[in-house]
Amino acid sequence: MLALKILLGFAAGIAFLGLLDRFTNTRSRRLLMVSFTFLGGLFYLLEFVIPPGTGFLGWQAPNPARDNFLSPLIEQIGQVVLVIGGFAFGLGLLNLAALHGRTLLRGRPGWVNSLAFFVAMVGMTVAGLFQANSPTLRTVHRLLFEGLYQPLGASVFSILAFFITTAAYRAFRIRSGEATLMMAAAFIVMMAQVPMGMMLTDWLPTQGWLAYFRIEQVSDWLMTVLNMAALRAVGFGIGIGGLAMSLRVWLSLEKGTYFGKEM
Amino acid sequence: MNLDLAIWALAALSTLAIFSILYRENPVYRLFEHIFIGLATGYGISILWTQVLLPNWWTPMAGDGKWPWIFALVVGLMFYTIYTPRYAWMSRLLMATLMGMSAGIFFQGFARLYIPQLAASFLPLVQPEPPYVLFRNLVIVVTIVTVMTYFFFSFEHRSKVVRGSASLGRWLLMIAFGAIFGSTVMARMALLTYRIWYLLQGRPEIGT
Amino acid sequence: MSDAITERPEVTAQRRQSRIIYAILAGLMAIFLLFELKLPFLVGPQARGLYEAVEKVPAQKPILLVLNWAPGTYGENYPQTEALIQHFFLARKPFAIFGIDPVGPSLGQEIAARQAERLGRTYGVDWVNIGYRPLQLPMILGMTRDLPGTLKRDAQGTELATLPLMRGVHSARDLGMIIDVTPSATLDIWIQYFHGAVGTPVGYAPTAVMAPEAYPYLQSKQIVGMLAGIKGAAEYAALLQQRPDASLAWKYPPMRAMNAVSIAHVLIVVLIVLGNYQYFTRHRRREEQA
Numbered sequence: 001m002l003a004l005k006i007l008l009g010f011a012a013g014i015a016f017l018g019l020l021d022r023f024t025n026t027r028s029r030r031l032l033m034v035s036f037t038f039l040g041g042l043f044y045l046l047e048f049v050i051p052p053g054t055g056f057l058g059w060q061a062p063n064p065a066r067d068n069f070l071s072p073l074i075e076q077i078g079q080v081v082l083v084i085g086g087f088a089f090g091l092g093l094l095n096l097a098a099l100h101g102r103t104l105l106r107g108r109p110g111w112v113n114s115l116a117f118f119v120a121m122v123g124m125t126v127a128g129l130f131q132a133n134s135p136t137l138r139t140v141h142r143l144l145f146e147g148l149y150q151p152l153g154a155s156v157f158s159i160l161a162f163f164i165t166t167a168a169y170r171a172f173r174i175r176s177g178e179a180t181l182m183m184a185a186a187f188i189v190m191m192a193q194v195p196m197g198m199m200l201t202d203w204l205p206t207q208g209w210l211a212y213f214r215i216e217q218v219s220d221w222l223m224t225v226l227n228m229a230a231l232r233a234v235g236f237g238i239g240i241g242g243l244a245m246s247l248r249v250w251l252s253l254e255k256g257t258y259f260g261k262e263m
Numbered sequence: 264m265n266l267d268l269a270i271w272a273l274a275a276l277s278t279l280a281i282f283s284i285l286y287r288e289n290p291v292y293r294l295f296e297h298i299f300i301g302l303a304t305g306y307g308i309s310i311l312w313t314q315v316l317l318p319n320w321w322t323p324m325a326g327d328g329k330w331p332w333i334f335a336l337v338v339g340l341m342f343y344t345i346y347t348p349r350y351a352w353m354s355r356l357l358m359a360t361l362m363g364m365s366a367g368i369f370f371q372g373f374a375r376l377y378i379p380q381l382a383a384s385f386l387p388l389v390q391p392e393p394p395y396v397l398f399r400n401l402v403i404v405v406t407i408v409t410v411m412t413y414f415f416f417s418f419e420h421r422s423k424v425v426r427g428s429a430s431l432g433r434w435l436l437m438i439a440f441g442a443i444f445g446s447t448v449m450a451r452m453a454l455l456t457y458r459i460w461y462l463l464q465g466r467p468e469i470g471t
Numbered sequence: 472m473s474d475a476i477t478e479r480p481e482v483t484a485q486r487r488q489s490r491i492i493y494a495i496l497a498g499l500m501a502i503f504l505l506f507e508l509k510l511p512f513l514v515g516p517q518a519r520g521l522y523e524a525v526e527k528v529p530a531q532k533p534i535l536l537v538l539n540w541a542p543g544t545y546g547e548n549y550p551q552t553e554a555l556i557q558h559f560f561l562a563r564k565p566f567a568i569f570g571i572d573p574v575g576p577s578l579g580q581e582i583a584a585r586q587a588e589r590l591g592r593t594y595g596v597d598w599v600n601i602g603y604r605p606l607q608l609p610m611i612l613g614m615t616r617d618l619p620g621t622l623k624r625d626a627q628g629t630e631l632a633t634l635p636l637m638r639g640v641h642s643a644r645d646l647g648m649i650i651d652v653t654p655s656a657t658l659d660i661w662i663q664y665f666h667g668a669v670g671t672p673v674g675y676a677p678t679a680v681m682a683p684e685a686y687p688y689l690q691s692k693q694i695v696g697m698l699a700g701i702k703g704a705a706e707y708a709a710l711l712q713q714r715p716d717a718s719l720a721w722k723y724p725p726m727r728a729m730n731a732v733s734i735a736h737v738l739i740v741v742l743i744v745l746g747n748y749q750y751f752t753r754h755r756r757r758e759e760q761a
Binding site: 002005006009010013014016017020021029032033036037038039040041042043044045048077079080081082083084085086087088089090091092093094096100110112113114116117118119120121122123124125127128129139142143144145146147148149150151152153154155156157158159160161162164177178179181182183184185186187188189190193194221222223225226227228229230231232233234235236237239242243246247249250252 | 306368404
C-alpha cells in the first residue's frame with residue numbers, strides 16, 4: 001500500500017511538471033521564476049525582521065519568547081532543501097561519466113585512464129555502500145580509502161611545494177618599492193612562523209621594550225595590525241559587493257548569459 | 264600479508280606515482296590521477312547515500328510511511344532537466360528558488376558578520392589610552408581608510424588627497440599580501456612534509 | 472610523449488635546474504624529519520586563546536567540531552584535529568564531529584576512535600560523529616533552531632536524540648563552542664548564524680593560507696582563537712604537553728614537522744635572494760654592454 005502511494009505520488013508529481021510545461025509559455029515561466037526567487041528570499045527576510053511572539057490568524061509559534069509564526073518552518077524547509085540538494089550531486093557525476101564514457105566507447109587516446117576512472121568509481125561506491133554487511137568489502141574499502149584515496153589526495157596538493165620553491169628562485173623579482181615591502185613582510189612572517197626563524201632573535205629578552213623587536217613579536221604586530229586592517233577593508237568591499245549581488249539575485253535584476261536565457 | 268603494511272605499500276606507490284610528474288609528464292601519473300578522481304566520485308556517492316539520502320529521505324519515506332517525501336525526488340529531478348533544451352527551464356526555476364533563499368539568508372548573515380567588524384574599527388585615537396595603544400589604533404584606522412579608498416572605483420581619483428590616500432593604501436596592502444605569501448609558503452611546505460614523513464616514518468611495524 | 476619533440480636547450484637546462492631544486496628540497500626535509508632537533512618554539516596568543524576558550528566550555532555543553540577538510544590538506548588539518556580531539560578527551564569536554572565535506576567526518580572518526588580507545592572514552596557519551604551533510608544555508612539555519620531535528624541521525628544511523636551526549640542539545644544555544652577545521656572559507660557561516668544569532672563561541676583551525684584573513688575576526692572578538700596551519704597544531708601540542716594529565720600520542724607529530732618546515736622556509740629565502748642576485752647581476756652586465 002505504501003509502495004503504491006509512493007508510486008502514485010511520483011507519477012502525480014511528474015504529471016504536474018508535464019502539465020506545467022504544457023500550459024505555460026515563456027512569459028509565465030519567467031513570472032514563475034521571479035516569484036519563486038522573491039518568495040524564497042522574502043520568507044527568510046521576514047522571519048528575521050518579524051519580532052518574536054508575532055502570530056498569524058491566531059496561530060502562535062510553540063516558543064513565542066524566541067520565535068515568530070514563520071520560525072517553526074525554518075527547520076522543516078531546511079530538511080527538505082538538504083534532501084533536494086543531495087540529489088544535485090548526480091549532475092557532476094553525469095558530466096564525468098559522459099566525458100569518460102565517450103573516451104572509452106570511442107577508443108580515444110587515454111581510454112585506459114577512463115576505464116581506470118570507472119573501475120575506481122564503481123569499486124569505491126560498492127565498497128562504501130555495502131561494507132557494513134561484508135568483512136571483505138570492509139577490507140577493500142580500507143585499501144581503497146587509506147591506500148589510494150587519502151595518499152593520492154595528499155600527494156596532488158603536496159607537489160605545489162616543489163613548484164613554489166622553483167617559483168621563488170625564478171619568478172620572485174624585487175623590482176619595485178612595493179615588491180620590496182611585500183618581500184620584507186613575507187620574510188618576517190615566514191621566519192617568525194618557524195623555530196629556525198625564531199632563533200634569529202632568540203638572544204633578545206622576552207620581557208621589557210627590547211622584546212618587541214623579537215621576530216615573532218614583529219610578525220604578530222604585522223599580522224594583528226597592518227594585515228588585519230588591510231584585509232578588513234578588503235572584507236568590507238567584498239561584503240558590500242555580496243549584499244548588492246544578493247539584492248540583484250533576489251529581485252531578479254541580474255542579467256547575463258544564464259539569467260537572460262530564453263525559457 | 265599484513266593489511267596495514269599492504270595499505271602503506273599502496274599509499275607509498277601512489278605518492279611516488281604522483282611525484283613522478285616532477286621528473287616529467289608520464290602515463291603513470293595520468294593513470295593515478297584518473298584513479299583519484301574515480302575514487303573521490305565513488306566516495307561521494309556512498310557517503311551521500313548513507314549519511315544524507317538514506318536517513319533523511321529513504322527511511323522516513325519507505326520506513327516510517329511518510330510517502331509525501333517522494334515529491335522531494337520529483338523536485339530533485341528538476342535539476343536534470345538542464346540536459347534537455349525543452350525542459351531546461353525547470354532546472355532554472357529550481358536553481359533560482361534556491362538562490363533566492365540563499366539571498367534572503369545572506370541578508371540575515373550580513374548584519375551579523377559586518378556590523379561587529381565596523382564597530383571594532385572605531386578605535387579610540389585620543390587619551391586616556393597609553394601612547395603605544397593610540398599609535399596602534401591610529402595605524403589601524405589609517406590602514407582601513409586608505410585601503411578602502413584604493414578600492415573606490417566608482418569615481419575617478421582626481422583630488423590629491425584621494426590619490427595620496429589610495430597610493431598609501433596600495434603600499435599597506437602589499438604588507439598584507441606579503442603576510443599571505445608567507446603563510447602560503449608554510450601551508451604548501453606543511454603538506455609536502457607530511458608526505459615525506461609518511462614515506463619515511465609511516466610504515467607500520469611488521470607483526471603489529 | 473616529450474621525447475618525440477625536440478626541446479630547446481634553455482628548456483632542458485631549466486628542467487634540470489628544477490629537478491635539482493626539487494631534490495634539494497626533498498632531501499633537506501627528509502634529513503630534518505629523520506633527526507629530531509630541539510629548537511626554540513613559542514606559543515602565540517591565537518592558539519593560547521583557543522586553548523583557554525576550550526578549557527572554559529561548560530561540561531554539559533558539547534563542542535561542535537566541524538571537519539571540512541579532505542586528504543588534500545592532511546598535512547595541516549590532521550594534526551590540528553588530533554590535537555583538538557586529545558584536548559577534548561583529556562579535559563572531558565564532550566564533542567560532536569560534523570562536516571560539510573564528505574570526507575572530513577570519516578577522517579575525524581578514525582582519530583577520535585583511536586584516541587578514545589587509548590584514553591578509555593565512550594562513544595555516545597564523550598563523543599559522537601554526526602557525519603556529513605551537504606552545505607545548504609537553509610539547513611544551517613535549521614540547525615541553529617533545532618539541531619537534532621534537522622540532522623536527525625549520526626553517521627551510523629542512530630537517532631541523535633537517543634545518544635546521551637545529544638540529549639541536552641536542542642538548538643545552537645546548547646552548544647558550548649563550534650570549532651571549524653577547514654581549508655575553505657566556511658568560517659563566515661558559523662559566525663553569522665551561530666555566534667551572531669545566539670552568541671555561540673567560535674574557534675578556527677584553518678590551513679595557513681586562510682589564516683591571515685581571520686585576523687579581522689580575532690580583533691572584533693567574533694572568534695575566540697585560531698590554530699594557523701601546522702604551526703597552530705604545534706603550538707596546541709606544546710600547550711597540551713604542559714597539562715598535568717598529559718597523555719599524548721601522535722600519528723603525525725606536529726613539532727617534528729615544524730623542523731622540516733623551518734628548513735624549507737630557509738631554503739625559500741636563500742633561493743629568493745640567490746635568484747634576485749643573479750637577476751640583478753645579469754641586468755647590470757647587460758646595461759654595461761649596451
